[in-house]
Amino acid sequence: MTALLNKTGSPAERFTSRNPDDFAVPTGREEEWRFSPLRKLRPLFQPFVSQDSFRFETELPAGVTLTMVGRDHELVGTALTPADRVSALAAANVGQVVLVTIAAEAQLSEPVTLRSIGKPGLNYGHFVIDARAFSSATVVMDHLGEATVAANVEVLVGDGANLTLVSVQDWDAEAVHVAAHAARLSRDARYTHIAVNLGGAVVRLNPTVTYAGPGASAELYGLSFAGEGQHQESRLYVDHSVPQCSSHVVYKSVLDGDTSRTVWIGDVRIRPAAVATTTYELNRNLLLTDGARADSVPNLEIETGEIAGAGHASATGRFDDLQLFYLQSRGIPEDEARRLVVRGFFADVINHITVPELHDRLMATIDARLGGTPAGAEEDS
Amino acid sequence: MSKLEIRDLHVAVDDTPILKGVDLTVESGQTHAIMGPNGSGKSTLAYSIAGHPKYTVTSGQVLLDGQNVLEMAVDERARAGLFLAMQYPVEVPGVSVSNFLRTAATAVRGEAPKLRTWVKEVNTAMTELEMDKAFAERNVNEGFSGGEKKRHEILQMALLKPKIAILDETDSGLDVDALRVVSEGVNRVRETGIGTLLITHYTRILRYIKPDFVHVFFDGRIVESGGAELANELEAHGYARYGANEPAAVQ
Ligand SMILES: Nc1ncnc2c1ncn2[C@@H]1O[C@H](COP(=O)(O)OP(=O)(O)O)[C@@H](O)[C@H]1O
Ligand SMILES: [Mg+2]
Numbered sequence: 001m002t003a004l005l006n007k008t009g010s011p012a013e014r015f016t017s018r019n020p021d022d023f024a025v026p027t028g029r030e031e032e033w034r035f036s037p038l039r040k041l042r043p044l045f046q047p048f049v050s051q052d053s054f055r056f057e058t059e060l061p062a063g064v065t066l067t068m069v070g071r072d073h074e075l076v077g078t079a080l081t082p083a084d085r086v087s088a089l090a091a092a093n094v095g096q097v098v099l100v101t102i103a104a105e106a107q108l109s110e111p112v113t114l115r116s117i118g119k120p121g122l123n124y125g126h127f128v129i130d131a132r133a134f135s136s137a138t139v140v141m142d143h144l145g146e147a148t149v150a151a152n153v154e155v156l157v158g159d160g161a162n163l164t165l166v167s168v169q170d171w172d173a174e175a176v177h178v179a180a181h182a183a184r185l186s187r188d189a190r191y192t193h194i195a196v197n198l199g200g201a202v203v204r205l206n207p208t209v210t211y212a213g214p215g216a217s218a219e220l221y222g223l224s225f226a227g228e229g230q231h232q233e234s235r236l237y238v239d240h241s242v243p244q245c246s247s248h249v250v251y252k253s254v255l256d257g258d259t260s261r262t263v264w265i266g267d268v269r270i271r272p273a274a275v276a277t278t279t280y281e282l283n284r285n286l287l288l289t290d291g292a293r294a295d296s297v298p299n300l301e302i303e304t305g306e307i308a309g310a311g312h313a314s315a316t317g318r319f320d321d322l323q324l325f326y327l328q329s330r331g332i333p334e335d336e337a338r339r340l341v342v343r344g345f346f347a348d349v350i351n352h353i354t355v356p357e358l359h360d361r362l363m364a365t366i367d368a369r370l371g372g373t374p375a376g377a378e379e380d381s
Numbered sequence: 382m383s384k385l386e387i388r389d390l391h392v393a394v395d396d397t398p399i400l401k402g403v404d405l406t407v408e409s410g411q412t413h414a415i416m417g418p419n420g421s422g423k424s425t426l427a428y429s430i431a432g433h434p435k436y437t438v439t440s441g442q443v444l445l446d447g448q449n450v451l452e453m454a455v456d457e458r459a460r461a462g463l464f465l466a467m468q469y470p471v472e473v474p475g476v477s478v479s480n481f482l483r484t485a486a487t488a489v490r491g492e493a494p495k496l497r498t499w500v501k502e503v504n505t506a507m508t509e510l511e512m513d514k515a516f517a518e519r520n521v522n523e524g525f526s527g528g529e530k531k532r533h534e535i536l537q538m539a540l541l542k543p544k545i546a547i548l549d550e551t552d553s554g555l556d557v558d559a560l561r562v563v564s565e566g567v568n569r570v571r572e573t574g575i576g577t578l579l580i581t582h583y584t585r586i587l588r589y590i591k592p593d594f595v596h597v598f599f600d601g602r603i604v605e606s607g608g609a610e611l612a613n614e615l616e617a618h619g620y621a622r623y624g625a626n627e628p629a630a631v632q
Binding site: 320321322323325326327328329330331332333334336337340341343344345346347348 | 431434456460470474475484485521
């Protein structure tokens with residue numbers, strides 16, 4: 001064990017280390033790996049030389065700079081210490097780090113887009129998004145094509161800054177994507193993280209939030225649409241350690257294949273010092289076929305008697321016959337009624353995506369997956 | 382001219398017989414009131430005609446202009462011209478009223494209504510029902526008050542223009558003002574010449590919507606039929622002589 005070793009308590013206890021050797025190769029029996037399809041993840045359990053099989057496109061509005069820096073840059077590792085072997089291997093072996101800086105007080109009206117278009121190959125990735133004090137920005141990480149990726153994304157949200165990070169996993173069918181998204185919020189920071197899982201064979205995201213100053217708020221939204229053979233796993237950890245902060249989590253999954261699989265782990269920890277915390281988490285899963293399986297594990301650990309509010313809810317179910325009956329009783333054909341219900345189910349996640357082109361593209365993708373476009377949504381010429 | 386014929390209809394819920402032989406014919410221009418105590422099977426009749434999955438027709442027929450309604454899917458029944466204003470409208474999270482109405486109108490009319498005339502049509506219908514414009518952006522029935530739900534049902538009836546409308550306790554849960562607004566909304570659609578089957582427990586809605594025929598419903602069948610005067614009878618004496626100790630007038 002090394003000096004960097006860092007235990008954060010129980011039961012949302014997190015062992016973190018920068019040394020990959022501190023993490024054994026997963027066997028599938030570990031709590032953190034037991035839901036995952038290890039066969040497909042195995043290439044990520046050993047170090048490799050990143051093949052960088054990506055085309056990287058960016059859209060950078062005024063107020064944003066992008067530079068490539070080394071692993072030894074001072075900001076690298078300030079929000080994230082790896083919590084599993086894949087993350088540790090990626091952090092230790094990645095060639096370059098993409099540093100995105102949003103200038104202090106910059107108010108971006110256009111989104112920052114970081115688009116990775118993959119080709120088959122093994123890849124490490126590391127991003128640091130440094131949203132300086134009182135800035136306001138939306139960053140879209142858009143993942144397309146096919147690749148096997150282990151990535152770390154660090155997000156620093158400065159004093160009073162407002163950052164939205166949308167991570168879109170719109171991969172082709174064979175992609176494998178394992179990533180840790182670690183945010184550290186300074187005083188009065190506002191952070192919105194939206195994960196949209198549509199494509200890929202395996203997507204396993206680890207969004208975490210830590211608070212470095214009081215008054216900060218985090219909203220974590222997730223949309224997963226798992227088709228045949230897709231595994232989409234979201235492992236959240238929100239660590240409340242300072243007073244007057246809030247977290248709000250809404251994750252929704254639709255599973256429409258017999259072998260579709262989603263996993264949602266919602267760990268929220270409220271430490272003794274985190275008085276006047278508000279937290280709420282919701283996970284809802286809609287199973288459209290018999291064989292599909294959604295695991296949902298909320299875990300709220302409260303260590304102070306002085307919280308402002310805390311709650312969680314989790315539910316997994318099938319189409320509501322009464323909703324379909326009601327829509328059909330107004331003449332709407334059954335398949336269209338189903339599409340309306342699914343779109344409606346996702347609405348309170350996807351409506352947080354305020355970039356119009358992205359919102360429309362994602363809705364169109366979801367509609368196409370559901371087999372059409374609801375007639376009511378069409379505009380006439 | 383349209384005609385809804387219900388012939389010797391028997392319906393069960395979870396193998397329990399609820400409707401035990403209902404015969405009734407509703408034609409365009411007619412308003413039939415069905416009155417009966419709680420649990421007599423009024424909603425079962427309404428839902429069975431609409432095709433609710435919970436209700437199993439064990440025998441009998443329902444015909445709309447000679448066509449077998451019971452063989453049609455739920456949405457086909459609506460497109461054929463049947464409309465049910467539900468006693469308990471269903472919440473559909475995340476689906477806005479405006480999207481829902483337009484999708485329904487597109488389905489029933491067979492083509493998407495032209496956007497400009499459609500907006501005007503919806504606004505007019507909402508104004509007539511004294512509904513705020515912001516209502517259209519809310520999610521279908523989510524967080525609606527009882528009165529809002531009923532106005533929303535009648536708004537749909539006005540926009541979908543059915544041949545035969547079944548109104549299941551549209552009056553329940555409405556205060557006097559809302560009852561007047563909703564009844565006037567129903568009357569505007571009735572004046573277009575549709576057939577109406579008005580299901581109610583209480584007589585008070587009949588002050589606003591005048592029935593041509595009144596049927597007393599009890600234990601899964603019609604036990605007495607007459608004209609509007611039968612409602613006055615029920616108003617005075619309740620359902621006692623049919624064996625149910627319930628008043629039909631609001632106390
Ligand atoms: N969905 C249902 N599930 C179980 N029982 C039902 C259902 N709908 C109706 N019933 C039963 O059928 C009978 C008639 O109910 P209903 O048609 O709702 O009566 P009404 O509308 O006249 O009050 C009641 O005994 C009720 O319990
Ligand atoms: Mg009823």
